[in-house]
Amino acid sequence: MKSTALQHIQTRLFLHAVLPTLDAVIKASPKAQALLKDNHFSVCFKTRSGLSASYFFTTGGCEYIPGGSTSAGIELLFLTDGQAAATFLEQKTFPPLPTKGFSALGKMKTFVALTLEMQAWLKPDAAKLAGEQFRQIFVPMTLGLALRAVAQLCRSERRFREQLAAGPQGLAAFQLGKDGEPVWLRLVTNELTCGQGEPADTPDVRVIFHDSVLAAEALQDKADALTAVGNGAIEVLGLVPLADHLNAMMERVQGYIDPPAKQ
Amino acid sequence: MNTHYEKSLQLFDRASKVAPGGIYGHMSPAACLPGASPYYAVRGEGCRYWDVDGHEYIDFMCGYGPVILGYNHPEVDEAAAKQRELGNCFNHPTERFVELVERLVSLVDFADWGVLAKNGGDVTTWAIQVAREHTKRKKIIRLKGSYHGVDPWCTPGHGGLIEEDREHIHHFAWNDLTAFQGLVERYRGEIAGLIISPWHHPVFADSDFGAPGFLIGLERICRAEGIVLISDDIRGGFRLNIGGSHEEFGYTPDIVCFCKALGNGYPISAALGTDALRVAASKVFLTGSYWNSAVPMAAALKTLEILERDNVIAKIKQTGQRLSDGLVKIGEKHGHSIKPSGPPSVPFYRLTEEKNFLRQQQWCAEAMQRGAFLHPHHNWFICAAHTDADIDAGLQIADDALAACVKQWD
Numbered sequence: 001m002k003s004t005a006l007q008h009i010q011t012r013l014f015l016h017a018v019l020p021t022l023d024a025v026i027k028a029s030p031k032a033q034a035l036l037k038d039n040h041f042s043v044c045f046k047t048r049s050g051l052s053a054s055y056f057f058t059t060g061g062c063e064y065i066p067g068g069s070t071s072a073g074i075e076l077l078f079l080t081d082g083q084a085a086a087t088f089l090e091q092k093t094f095p096p097l098p099t100k101g102f103s104a105l106g107k108m109k110t111f112v113a114l115t116l117e118m119q120a121w122l123k124p125d126a127a128k129l130a131g132e133q134f135r136q137i138f139v140p141m142t143l144g145l146a147l148r149a150v151a152q153l154c155r156s157e158r159r160f161r162e163q164l165a166a167g168p169q170g171l172a173a174f175q176l177g178k179d180g181e182p183v184w185l186r187l188v189t190n191e192l193t194c195g196q197g198e199p200a201d202t203p204d205v206r207v208i209f210h211d212s213v214l215a216a217e218a219l220q221d222k223a224d225a226l227t228a229v230g231n232g233a234i235e236v237l238g239l240v241p242l243a244d245h246l247n248a249m250m251e252r253v254q255g256y257i258d259p260p261a262k263q
Numbered sequence: 264m265n266t267h268y269e270k271s272l273q274l275f276d277r278a279s280k281v282a283p284g285g286i287y288g289h290m291s292p293a294a295c296l297p298g299a300s301p302y303y304a305v306r307g308e309g310c311r312y313w314d315v316d317g318h319e320y321i322d323f324m325c326g327y328g329p330v331i332l333g334y335n336h337p338e339v340d341e342a343a344a345k346q347r348e349l350g351n352c353f354n355h356p357t358e359r360f361v362e363l364v365e366r367l368v369s370l371v372d373f374a375d376w377g378v379l380a381k382n383g384g385d386v387t388t389w390a391i392q393v394a395r396e397h398t399k400r401k402k403i404i405r406l407k408g409s410y411h412g413v414d415p416w417c418t419p420g421h422g423g424l425i426e427e428d429r430e431h432i433h434h435f436a437w438n439d440l441t442a443f444q445g446l447v448e449r450y451r452g453e454i455a456g457l458i459i460s461p462w463h464h465p466v467f468a469d470s471d472f473g474a475p476g477f478l479i480g481l482e483r484i485c486r487a488e489g490i491v492l493i494s495d496d497i498r499g500g501f502r503l504n505i506g507g508s509h510e511e512f513g514y515t516p517d518i519v520c521f522c523k524a525l526g527n528g529y530p531i532s533a534a535l536g537t538d539a540l541r542v543a544a545s546k547v548f549l550t551g552s553y554w555n556s557a558v559p560m561a562a563a564l565k566t567l568e569i570l571e572r573d574n575v576i577a578k579i580k581q582t583g584q585r586l587s588d589g590l591v592k593i594g595e596k597h598g599h600s601i602k603p604s605g606p607p608s609v610p611f612y613r614l615t616e617e618k619n620f621l622r623q624q625q626w627c628a629e630a631m632q633r634g635a636f637l638h639p640h641h642n643w644f645i646c647a648a649h650t651d652a653d654i655d656a657g658l659q660i661a662d663d664a665l666a667a668c669v670k671q672w673d
């Protein structure tokens with residue numbers, strides 16, 4: 001893949017799949033909440049190539065609005081997707097150009113601190129992962145991110161669109177525990193939506209992780225899922241190939257937002 | 264998890280410590296009914312087998328196809344035993360090789376030569392190489408949702424693949440002749456082969472026959488464009504027509520691939536082709552440590568003999584029809600329509616009220632628990648050992664199983 005195309009995808013994924021995770025992070029993390037105490041702000045990222053998203057931060061969470069919002073307090077413009085991707089991947093690059101909210105730019109320190117906190121949640125160390133409470137948050141948070149990313153890629157990437165068209169389509173729901181709140185993705189050509197909570201329609205496939213350790217491992221590509229399905233730790237009900245197909249796409253997401261060192 | 268399958272689950276636990284996935288591939292519990300189906304078999308007889316928990320099943324999968332005469336068929340086993348006394352694996356093939364290939368060539372109308380291997384995928388992959396060698400072209404066309412084995416060009420799995428593996432593999436939808444024509448126009452002069460099955464038998468979906476003109480239309484285009492037509496008859500071979508299922512559906516391929524039913528459970532597969540491809544076939548290297556083993560060849564010779572002698576194909580068609588009629592009636596009785604598709608001896612059944620297979624999975628799980636192995640997602644297989652009484656016993660179980668489900672659903 002050409003590096004400009006890759007950078008465009010990476011930017012899109014960060015704007016629309018990774019950064020929206022800040023909502024779950026703020027809700028779960030007292031540290032993030034403390035950062036935002038009496039410190040509410042909003043920021044809109046734009047790229048010259050036409051990508052944009054806005055985020056409104058309060059102690060209660062982060063509202064993500066796809067597209068530029070005129071009401072965002074700060075507006076930052078990336079001149080190239082490469083610059084945006086490098087920024088989000090924490091590689092060396094020029095800072096984006098502020099086009100609005102110069103006086104509020106200091107808030108971006110809070111934004112950076114929030115993204116660091118998000119990193120700590122998304123890439124936990126072993127000690128953190130050992131906690132049941134942590135995993136109960138980590139699993140749906142990571143699943144939500146992966147599903148948003150798949151939806152983005154299917155919308156924007158020819159190869160993913162082809163993969164989508166070649167495989168089974170439908171509504172897939174994933175949850176931790178029988179009564180856990182599902183995250184879902186409707187994977188249908190021309191209708192790629194994802195969300196949290198019980199979907200309005202009956203899912204075509206429901207994947208239930210009965211064990212949070214295994215779920216966390218599965219999301220980090222460290223689990224033998226075939227065994228887990230066989231011994232009941234993961235239950236897959238309904239259109240199994242849809243879950244399988246989606247799983248294959250989710251695995252590919254990682255390569256974009258956490259590329260191997262050589263890339 | 265269901266304690267009904269306690270020993271299966273215990274064995275699986277042991278297996279998964281030493282084998283990735285525990286059980287992999289099409290027999291993985293993940294592909295059937297995890298926790299609600301047997302995982303390990305102990306022995307079989309006729310159309311029945313017993314699992315490690317001691318449960319008996321009337322089997323409607325027949326080992327996923329190979330068992331066409333019944334488990335432990337005495338005559339086939341005797342032929343195999345006789346050859347085993349002489350030897351199985353040598354420095355050379357035995358006369359059985361020559362006899363079996365001669366026999367196959369005599370059975371298949373268009374065939375001038377044949378080769379033998381072990382598994383279906385051995386010969387489908389080899390066949391596309393022959394097509395490429397013969398035409399000196401790169402591209403292979405296949406049907407969406409078709410299955411041809413686990414080599415990188417066609418595996419339904421995701422792991423270990425690189426984009427280049429499929430760079431020259433293109434798909435079109437079953438019964439969409441226009442789409443095939445479109446591919447031919449787009450890649451004119453680049454297409455080496457088209458691989459089809461005689462009817463469409465995907466998993467998690469109804470089976471589908473070729474619409475009028477579809478298969479013959481494919482053949483005509485292949486002839487006009489110099490594309491090698493490969494018939495993957497691994498699923499249905501010897502269950503529909505002793506000369507290959509293509510005869511049943513009125514088209515003539517250049518290569519046909521067989522496996523499954525050929526050896527009644529002994530490991531053997533075959534590809535047969537036309538004279539025009541003989542030189543190319545001779546150039547595409549093929550072999551394997553056990554490909555010349557004589558025992559499976561002796562078993563295959565005996566299997567073919569019995570298939571003809573006992574008119575097995577007509578019989579399993581009738582038996583399959585009895586099952587189909589019975590299941591449709593059971594569906595009507597409970598107000599949950601069951602749709603048969605595909606040929607009666609290799610049928611697929613589905614509850615029509617849903618697309619997600621949730622109820623189908625419950626129904627099949629109930630049937631398994633009661634002693635009939637009904638697969639919820641894959642086509643079933645009928646064998647010569649299924650008597651009318653076995654079918655009726657299977658139907659009774661299917662009926663009871665659906666009744667138990669309906670209680671929960673309605």
Ligand SMILES: Cc1ncc(COP(=O)(O)O)c(C=O)c1O
Pocket residue numbers: 381382383384385387410411412413460495496497498522523
């Ligand atoms: C139509 C078809 N082609 C190819 C294969 C691959 O055969 P094998 O699993 O023996 O390699 C199968 C196996 O089920 C099949 O059904």
